[in-house]
Amino acid sequence: xxxxxxxxxxxxxxxxxxxxxxxxxxxxxxxxxxxxxxxxxxxxxxxxxxxxxxxxxxxxxxxxxxxxxxxxxxxxxxxxxxxxxxxxxxxxxxxxxxxxxxxxxxxxxxxxxxxxxxxxxxxxxxxxxxxxxxxxxxxxxxxxxxxxxxxxxxxxxxxxxxxxxxxxxxxxxxxxxxxxxxxxxx
Numbered sequence: 524x525x526x527x528x529x530x531x532x533x534x535x536x537x538x539x540x541x542x543x544x545x546x547x548x549x550x551x552x553x554x555x556x557x558x559x560x561x562x563x564x565x566x567x568x569x570x571x572x573x574x575x576x577x578x579x580x581x582x583x584x585x586x587x588x589x590x591x592x593x594x595x596x597x598x599x600x601x602x603x604x605x606x607x608x609x610x611x612x613x614x615x616x617x618x619x620x621x622x623x624x625x626x627x628x629x630x631x632x633x634x635x636x637x638x639x640x641x642x643x644x645x646x647x648x649x650x651x652x653x654x655x656x657x658x659x660x661x662x663x664x665x666x667x668x669x670x671x672x673x674x675x676x677x678x679x680x681x682x683x684x685x686x687x688x689x690x691x692x693x694x695x696x697x698x699x700x701x702x703x704x705x706x707x708x709x
Contacts, residue, residue: 537586544579551575 552572563571 537583540586541579541583544582548572548575548579
């Protein structure tokens with residue numbers, strides 16, 4: 524904090540500033556309005572007076588707020604203390620982070636091993652299913668092939684029978700046509 528001598532000096536400076544600003548404000552407000560010199564509208568004049576009053580009250584308030592602030596030596600001492608505390612805090616944080624990272628890495632490694640085992644199991648199951656599907660498909664294909672061959676043999680037999688019947692029918696119809704023609708011509 525500030526020393527007592529600094530405090531007295533700043534109080535007297537603050538008091539002097541307050542008095543000076545109050546006198547200046549009083550002079551401005553007491554001067555009569557003379558439109559022949561400069562024409563300042565009432566609204567602008569009122570705004571200017573308010574601005575000056577605000578400035579006059581703001582400066583002492585600012586000095587009062589700044590007064591309890593620490594001196595440069597106090598700031599340096601606090602910075603040194605914070606530096607020591609900060610080093611200790613950083614060391615603790617680093618050790619905690621390292622420990623947390625080791626735990627996380629071991630958990631990740633366990634999860635990866637579990638995932639690898641489940642993938643191997645899955646690949647084995649997929650291989651068995653693929654083998655079973657292939658053998659089933661092969662059996663169905665051979666059964667379908669046998670049925671197709673039987674159908675083809677039956678179709679060929681029926682075509683042969685149909686051709687024989689068609690040929691016999693043609694021969695008989697030629698014979699009948701020839702016989703009928705013979706009978707007509709006779």
